[in-house]
Amino acid sequence: MSRRRRRTPAALVRARPEPAFEISLDGRPLPALPGQSLAAALWAAGVLSWRRTRGSGRPRGAFCGIGSCYDCLATVNGTPNQRACLIPARPGDAVTTQEGHGHAGLAV
Amino acid sequence: MPVSPSDTRGTVHDLAVIGAGPAGLAAAVTAAELGLTVALLDAAPRPGGQFYRQPAPGLGAARPRALHHSWGAFTRRAARLAAQRAAGRVHHLAEHHVWAVTRATADPEHWTVHAVTGPDGAHGPAPELTARHVLLATGAYERQLPFPGWTLPGVVGAAGAQAMLKAGLVLPGRRIVVAGSGPLLLAVAGSLAAAGARVPVVAEAGDYGAYARSPRALAAQPRKLVEAAGHAATLARHGVRLRSRSAVTAVHGTDRVEAVTLTRLDHDWRPLPGTGVRIPCDALAVGHGLVPQLEPATGLGCATRRTPDGGHALVVDGRQRTTVGGIWAAGETCGVAGAELAFIEGELAARSIAGRGPVGALRRRRDRLRRFALAMAAVHAPRPGWSDWLRTDTEVCRCEEVTAGRIQDAVTGLGARDGRTVKLLTRAGMGWCQGRMCGTAVTHLAGDPAPAPTRRPLACPIVLDHLADG
Ligand SMILES: Cc1cc2nc3c(=O)[nH]c(=O)nc-3n(C[C@H](O)[C@H](O)[C@H](O)COP(=O)(O)OP(=O)(O)OC[C@H]3O[C@@H](n4cnc5c(N)ncnc54)[C@H](O)[C@@H]3O)c2cc1C
Ligand code: FES
Numbered sequence: 268m269s270r271r272r273r274r275t276p277a278a279l280v281r282a283r284p285e286p287a288f289e290i291s292l293d294g295r296p297l298p299a300l301p302g303q304s305l306a307a308a309l310w311a312a313g314v315l316s317w318r319r320t321r322g323s324g325r326p327r328g329a330f331c332g333i334g335s336c337y338d339c340l341a342t343v344n345g346t347p348n349q350r351a352c353l354i355p356a357r358p359g360d361a362v363t364t365q366e367g368h369g370h371a372g373l374a375v
Numbered sequence: 376m377p378v379s380p381s382d383t384r385g386t387v388h389d390l391a392v393i394g395a396g397p398a399g400l401a402a403a404v405t406a407a408e409l410g411l412t413v414a415l416l417d418a419a420p421r422p423g424g425q426f427y428r429q430p431a432p433g434l435g436a437a438r439p440r441a442l443h444h445s446w447g448a449f450t451r452r453a454a455r456l457a458a459q460r461a462a463g464r465v466h467h468l469a470e471h472h473v474w475a476v477t478r479a480t481a482d483p484e485h486w487t488v489h490a491v492t493g494p495d496g497a498h499g500p501a502p503e504l505t506a507r508h509v510l511l512a513t514g515a516y517e518r519q520l521p522f523p524g525w526t527l528p529g530v531v532g533a534a535g536a537q538a539m540l541k542a543g544l545v546l547p548g549r550r551i552v553v554a555g556s557g558p559l560l561l562a563v564a565g566s567l568a569a570a571g572a573r574v575p576v577v578a579e580a581g582d583y584g585a586y587a588r589s590p591r592a593l594a595a596q597p598r599k600l601v602e603a604a605g606h607a608a609t610l611a612r613h614g615v616r617l618r619s620r621s622a623v624t625a626v627h628g629t630d631r632v633e634a635v636t637l638t639r640l641d642h643d644w645r646p647l648p649g650t651g652v653r654i655p656c657d658a659l660a661v662g663h664g665l666v667p668q669l670e671p672a673t674g675l676g677c678a679t680r681r682t683p684d685g686g687h688a689l690v691v692d693g694r695q696r697t698t699v700g701g702i703w704a705a706g707e708t709c710g711v712a713g714a715e716l717a718f719i720e721g722e723l724a725a726r727s728i729a730g731r732g733p734v735g736a737l738r739r740r741r742d743r744l745r746r747f748a749l750a751m752a753a754v755h756a757p758r759p760g761w762s763d764w765l766r767t768d769t770e771v772c773r774c775e776e777v778t779a780g781r782i783q784d785a786v787t788g789l790g791a792r793d794g795r796t797v798k799l800l801t802r803a804g805m806g807w808c809q810g811r812m813c814g815t816a817v818t819h820l821a822g823d824p825a826p827a828p829t830r831r832p833l834a835c836p837i838v839l840d841h842l843a844d845g
Contacts, residue, residue, distance in 0.1 A: 274571035276544035280436035300544075302431020307543025315528035315547065315631055315658075322776040326630055328528045330773070330812075332535025333425065334418065334495065335516045337807030338773060352539070353495040355431070 288358040292317060299356035306332075306339050306351040309362070317341050317351065321367030341365055388414045388466070390728055391488050391506035393473050393671070396424015397714040398706025399512030400452050401721030403467075407459035409729035414504055415456075416471040416490060418835075422456060423449060424514055424706075425534070426714040428541040442541050442566055444602060448718060468504075472496040474833045476671045476702075479505050486701060496835060508701050508728050511672050511689070512721060513834075515665035515707040518686070519812050520555075520757060521771045521779070522764040524626025524635075525661070533563045533662035546572050548658030552635050554578035554623040556755040557664035561606040561617070567660065568613035575654055577610070578621040578637055580644050580663070581755040598715070599747060624651065624764045626659060635659055645760030663757055665711040666815070670834035672708060675699050679828045682710055683749055684756035685815065687828035693738055694727035695720055703728060712748035716741060762820060771820065772813040774806020782820050794818035794826055804829075 277284070287298040290305070292314060299308035306329040309317060316326035318340055329339040334353045341351040342365040351362070390406050392399045395417035403415040415422075423429055427449040430436040440446035459465040471490040479485035486509045490501040517534040524530065531539075531547050533555055539545055550573045553564040557579075564577045610617060618637070624646050625636040639650035667688045669679065678698040679687040688710035695703050705724045706717035723737045765771070767780030785791040785800040794810075794817045797803055803817050804810030809831045810817065818826040 274569070276540055276546060276570040277434075279438075279441045279570050280430060280544065281438045281441075282430065282544060283435040283437065285433045285435060301433025303434070303543045303545070304539075307539055307545045310539065310543070310545040310547055320776055325526060325776075326528050327526065327773075329531065329539065330535060331517060331532045332538040333516065335808060335811050336532075336773065340807070349497070350495040352535075355494060 290356050290358070290360040290362065292362045293364055294361075299360075303356050304352050305341060305343065305354050305356045305360065305362060308356045309351065317362055318365040319367065324366075386412070386505075387485060388412045388504065388506040390414070390508045390510060390725075391416065391486065391504060392510045392512060393417075393476070393488070394424065394512035394514055394706070395419070395422035395467070395469075396512060396514045396706060397426060397449070397717035398514070398708075398721040399424070399510065400449075400456060401718045402510050402512060402705055402725040403465050403721075404452055404455040404459055405722045405725035406729055407462075407464040408455070409725065409731050411464070411725075411729055413459070413465045414468060414488070414506060415465055416468045416473055416488065416504075418470065418472045418496070420469050420494065422453060422467065422469075424717075425538065428538055430542060430544055434544055436544070441569070444605065445714065448714075452718075468501065470494055470498075471501050472835050473671060474835050476509055476675055481505075484701070491835075508703060510695075510721075510724055510728070511677075511697070511702065511704040511708050512706045512717075513668040513670070513672075513708050514717075515667050515711050516811055517662040518664050518666045518684075518757075518815055519661070520663050520761050520764075521769055521813065521816050522622070522624055522626075523766050523769045524628070524632075526770050526773055527626050527628055527632055528630065529628070529632030529658045530626055531658065531660055533560055533660040534665070535662075536658075536660040537563045537566055540566055540570055544570075546570060546658075547660070548632070548656065549573060550575065550656045551658040551660055552576055552578070552623065552637070552654055552656045553660045554580075554621075554635075554637075555662045555664075556580040556757065557662070558603070558751060558755070559662065559664065561603070561610065563660055564615050565606050565609035565613075568615055569609065574613065574615045575656065576616045576618055576637065578623055579617065579619050579755075580622045580640055580757075580761070581619070582642075583617070583619045583754075585754045622646070622761070622764065623659060623661065627653070632656060632658055641760065642758070643760035644758035645763045663815075664752070664755055665707060666811075667708050667711060669708065669828055670831050672697065672702070672704065673828055673830050674832060674834070675702055677702060677704070681825075682752060684752040686711075694734065695724035696727070710745065710748060711752070712744055716744040716748065719744065757815070759819065762816075771816050772801075772803035772806065774808055774812070775802040775804075777801045777803040777813075779820070782817065786821055791821055793823040794821050794829075797821045
């Protein structure tokens with residue numbers, strides 16, 4: 268590391284987060300900070316995709332960051348189609364890569 | 376006596392404000408201070424909207440202002456909100472996603488606000504809320520234009536990267552190219568760099584030189600110039616280059632971004648052949664300005680107008696009234712123009728609703744800032760040549776995976792002439808996002824000269840059971 272203090276988002280706002288807890292993606296444990304959305308926790312771990320599209324099976328993750336694109340849909344603790352950019356991470360959350368997505372039960 | 380946030384049944388509020396961004400926040404505190412009872416509904420857990428999005432408390436940010444300019448303008452109003460909440464005059468209903476506003480059955484002069492609750496709206500319907508006036512302060516979302524590779528993980532909305540950074544203190548990569556159009560890109564690049572990302576270049580498709588040719592609108596807004604100079608200084612400090620009339624016309628990588636191609640554009644945003652350069656990076660933050668969020672306004676029948684950047688915004692009068700009596704609007708729903716104007720319009724609307732002036736000075740500031748925004752929108756408005764970036768296999772609709780080639784077939788082969796017909800033939804715009812990501816592109820590709828604003832019957836997708844309950 269360089270002699271200058273490394274610039275990070277946390278350093279910029281002088282963050283002193285509460286202790287991290289564990290979530291998992293497809294069984295792999297990952298750390299998350301209290302208050303972070305699932306998408307933010309995944310980005311922090313270098314993970315950019317957690318869904319495969321219905322048609323061509325291409326990987327997708329968060330895109331708009333504010334709940335309007337629905338690209339970040341995740342299966343969380345067995346429940347599919349949750350917007351990872353809006354849902355706060357909770358200790359023990361198990362995210363599984365969502366294969367495809369449907370409209371079952373939804374009015375759009 | 377203060378009323379608990381959920382205890383809104385049976386009361387008729389003087390005013391329901393939808394959206395707690397700068398516009399809605401200013402309106403709610405002003406109205407409450409003038410003696411009105413106010414319900415303030417927002418999908419987010421905390422007030423502030425898109426601009427004043429803050430790290431969650433658990434992240435322990437001691438200096439959140441490092442990610443915002445004009446932080447004091449927010450904290451002062453947030454303190455007033457806290458006081459009005461404590462006094463029981465504002466019910467702040469956080470994590471309430473409003474899906475419709477309808478005339479109240481008991482009294483057609485009143486309005487019923489329908490919402491679902493929870494971080495992503497899955498916690499079930501909120502009790503119905505009734506109000507005499509409704510203020511729509513739902514803000515905007517980012518405009519996107521498709522290009523080869525834009526669905527690859529690591530390509531993120533520029534405003535989205537900003538939002539994720541502000542709320543979650545995270546970055547999508549270490550070396551992030553910022554591209555698209557509009558002044559927001561400068562703010563985004565500045566924040567990403569300050570937070571430790573290497574930003575090799577900001578590619579602006581519009582022409583910053585054009586500002587020099589409209590000096591009058593600029594000179595009338597010294598504060599905006601100072602803001603722009605601040606961004607320029609930040610970018611210079613972090614060694615970020617700004618390239619005007621350039622665009623990312625391709626993204627490279629198999630499962631995530633590895634590089635982008637940056638190409639020079641002509642005046643109409645057509646790529647200039649032979650000018651492409653490959654820039655290694657692990658993320659791309661891209662966006663083309665903002666689009667007013669018109670739901671639930673269009674469902675109510677509020678009239679809209681075309682904006683210079685090809686979008687639609689609500690028509691309001693000198694007091695922020697829409698064309699539907701009892702329905703008011705403020706902030707970016709009335710046209711994209713930034714947080715400062717949103718504060719002013721929110722206050723103006725609240726004073727008008729309460730029937731308490733003076734509003735002359737507010738209106739003059741509003742009109743000046745609106746004129747400035749119009750000049751700015753014209754500089755950065757998407758030019759038609761952008762569609763030359765597409766290949767036939769480029770996905771235009773991200774949700775339904777509809778390619779440019781299929782849309783072209785619908786237009787040339789099947790004779791579609793407007794976005795709606797293309798949608799029926801190809802499913803472009805029929806997915807979860809209801810065309811928010813591909814709408815601009817689809818209407819352009821359909822050759823629709825005067826597209827109507829999209830009418831979405833529900834402001835957000837909701838579980839059918841909730842609709843039945845509501
Ligand atoms: C993702 C994003 C990031 C941005 N970042 C910046 C920035 O860094 N710098 C800058 O100068 N400008 C930024 N902007 C521009 C910003 O929109 C304005 O500066 C300013 O926030 C506009 O204020 P507003 O009150 O009109 O709307 P907003 O701030 O957008 O507030 C609207 C509020 O309404 C809520 N809402 C919308 N629909 C519903 C509904 N159906 N039910 C309930 N609540 C709803 C939203 O949750 C939001 O809190 C950003 C815009 C976006 C979209
Ligand atoms: S990233 Fe767009 S909805 Fe979550």
